[in-house]
Amino acid sequence: MxxxxxxxxxxxxxxxxxxxxxxxxxxxxxxxxxxxxxxxxxxxxxxxxxxxxxxxxxxxxxxxxxxxxxxxxxxxxxxxxxxxxxxxxxxxxxxxxxxxxxxxxxxxxxxxxxxxxxxxxxxxxxAISLPDAMRILEQEADRRAAAEAELARAQAEEEARRQQAAETLAKARLIEDRRRALTDLLNAVTTTYAALLTDDEAAFTTGLEAIYSGAADVRKVARTAQAKASAGWGSSRDGDRSASRPLRPDVAAHLMKHPSLAFTANEIAKVLSRSSGAVANALDTLARNGEAELVSERPNRFRAAKPQNA
Structure with missing residues (x-):
């Protein structure tokens, strides 16, 4: 055996x-x-x-x-x-x-x-028992939750790192562009000054053009960081400048175009691309002059005044 x-x-x-x-x-x-x-x-x-x-x-x-x-x-x-x-x-x-x-x-x-x-x-x-199976499932759920949290943390750190790297790169690019623009402008000024001393009219004229162009480049790169803010502020200013155009005739014309409807100042402002405050003032003036009438409040709604013989 x-x-x-x-x-x-x-x-x-x-x-x-x-x-x-x-x-x-x-x-x-x-x-x-x-x-x-x-x-x-x-x-x-x-x-x-x-x-x-x-x-x-x-x-x-x-x-x-x-x-x-x-x-x-x-x-x-x-x-x-x-x-x-x-x-x-x-x-x-x-x-x-x-x-x-x-x-x-x-x-x-x-x-x-x-x-x-x-x-x-x-x-x-x-064969695995039911309590052991439940314990394993609970442990797996805890592990998955911890793994998801760790992945989310790692992803957030990576996004923050990329954002910081992008900002650092953009700043370095801006500095380099400014240095190049200033160096080109300095070269144009130096060359033009030398042409002036040698009484070279043609070179002097060419140099002045280079100075004008170089100065424009310097102003451009100097304002790059404020480009978006300047664009937004400028657009609002453009709207204010257009406000000098008479507003009451446009508001009255809109009311007359829809005599059976009543409008708020905000609704008319969107149609005319004007500020709601200016339209509200125009509506109040038209109502005092009898060209419009207030039909409801909160919000105020106006419609074209009906003719006296109507």
């Missing part, structure tokens, strides 16, 4: 000394009696198949007993449990006492007729 690797013992319980991985499983089994394969494997620090193989060998050697788990009150299958046998002889399921079998028996030998493979019988112990 072949020797079972990792298990060496004589006929007494005190002399049962498994070796290698089997020794770890035996120590875990004796330390945690009435435990499942999962618990024994975790305690021994081995895989479940390895623990199952060792426990099956212990059972065949008469050193371990497997108890079916049955089912819980909810009908869920419970894992089988294992317990060590620390006696000089073993009692089988029929209550018959047998001496401890030869430990040199091969645990992996094919089972005889009418027997069941222990690894197959204990396959339910490898």
């Amino acid at each position: 072949a020797t079972n690797p990792g298990i060496e013992a004589t006929g007494t319980s005190a002399e049962f000394r498994p070796e290698g991985t089997a020794a770890k499983v035996w120590a875990a089994l004796t330390a945690t009696p009435t435990a499942s394969v999962m618990m024994i494997a975790d305690a021994a620090g081995v895989s479940r198949p390895t623990a199952t193989k060792a426990l099956s060998a212990f059972a065949e050697a008469g050193r371990a007993i497997r108890t079916p788990g049955g089912r819980s009150e909810e009908g869920r299958a419970l894992p089988d449990t294992w317990a060590p046998v620390i006696t000089d002889d073993v009692r089988d399921q029929d209550g018959i006492t047998h001496p401890i079998p030869d430990m040199a028996a091969d645990a992996e030998a094919p089972a005889g007729p009418g027997t069941t493979d222990a690894a197959t019988q204990d396959s339910s112990t490898t």
